[in-house]
Amino acid sequence: MSAMDEVFKALADASRRSLLDRLHAENGQTLNELCEGLEMTRQAVTKHLAILEDANLITTIRHGREKLHYLNPLPIHQIGERWIRKFERSKLAALSELKRQLEKRDE
Amino acid sequence: MSAMDEVFKALADASRRSLLDRLHAENGQTLNELCEGLEMTRQAVTKHLAILEDANLITTIRHGREKLHYLNPLPIHQIGERWIRKFERSKLAALSELKRQLEKRDE
DNA sequence: ATAATAGGCAACCAAATGGTTGCATGTCAA
DNA sequence: TTGACATGCAACCATTTGGTTGCCTATTAT
Numbered sequence: 001m002s003a004m005d006e007v008f009k010a011l012a013d014a015s016r017r018s019l020l021d022r023l024h025a026e027n028g029q030t031l032n033e034l035c036e037g038l039e040m041t042r043q044a045v046t047k048h049l050a051i052l053e054d055a056n057l058i059t060t061i062r063h064g065r066e067k068l069h070y071l072n073p074l075p076i077h078q079i080g081e082r083w084i085r086k087f088e089r090s091k092l093a094a095l096s097e098l099k100r101q102l103e104k105r106d107e
Numbered sequence: 108m109s110a111m112d113e114v115f116k117a118l119a120d121a122s123r124r125s126l127l128d129r130l131h132a133e134n135g136q137t138l139n140e141l142c143e144g145l146e147m148t149r150q151a152v153t154k155h156l157a158i159l160e161d162a163n164l165i166t167t168i169r170h171g172r173e174k175l176h177y178l179n180p181l182p183i184h185q186i187g188e189r190w191i192r193k194f195e196r197s198k199l200a201a202l203s204e205l206k207r208q209l210e211k212r213d214e
Numbered sequence: 215a216t217a218a219t220a221g222g223c224a225a226c227c228a229a230a231t232g233g234t235t236g237c238a239t240g241t242c243a244a
Numbered sequence: 245t246t247g248a249c250a251t252g253c254a255a256c257c258a259t260t261t262g263g264t265t266g267c268c269t270a271t272t273a274t
Contacts, residue, residue, distance in 0.1 A: 077191070
């Protein structure tokens with residue numbers, strides 16, 4: 001699986017995006033902190049975090065018996081640069097072409 | 108399911124992203140055109156296109172017995188604006204904080 | 215030392231996903 | 245008008261996914 005594919009797959013789940021949001025609000029949280037207030041078991045959160053780590057979206061550091069989770073914003077940035085920008089460049093062109101076609105169908 | 112969630116889910120599959128790429132290269136293709144060269148059946152492509160259409164990533168127009176597919180770049184743009192930008196703003200801050208922590212663990 | 219705390223591992227489960235095949239329908243061309 | 249072409253629909257299938265429970269290990273605090 002390509003690196004970018006892993007990132008897209010990791011971002012596809014709302015729970016995982018919300019975990020990234022929480023780390024964005026406060027970086028360096030432990031597993032237990034990240035579990036607080038969530039409607040799923042610790043093990044479910046562990047799995048989500050593992051997927052995010054595999055996709056390189058977070059980095060972890062063991063500190064005694066705690067595991068601290070840190071956001072890595074680089075892959076998200078790359079999705080923006082390498083993938084989304086490509087489609088934005090042609091945005092206006094695509095919309096105007098669609099409009100032309102929509103009008104054309106009544107011929 | 109929220110609109111943005113649907114977009115993220117739709118983008119999670121490499122085949123679907125490749126379909127968007129093909130439409131980006133040449134907009135307004137028919138189903139059969141989009142099937143050419145792909146290693147899956149027409150029905151599989153139909154399903155992918157339906158998911159992309161539900162997520163509002165493409166718009167279709169029936170033209171006789173053909174169905175033309177057009178890219179809608181707006182949702183992709185919104186992912187960039189509403190989601191990715193948020194993380195980019197704190198990019199440098201997050202990286203420097205991680206660095207600090209990495210150094211701190213040897214204390 | 216030992217109890218409490220933080221996390222890890224593995225088996226299991228239901229539902230969603232990505233794909234198939236077979237057949238039906240609608241439209242165009244000879 | 246009839247055959248070929250473009251697409252649609254539905255049932256079915258294997259695998260992946262997101263979650264659970266139960267138990268184990270490692271670290272800290274009393």
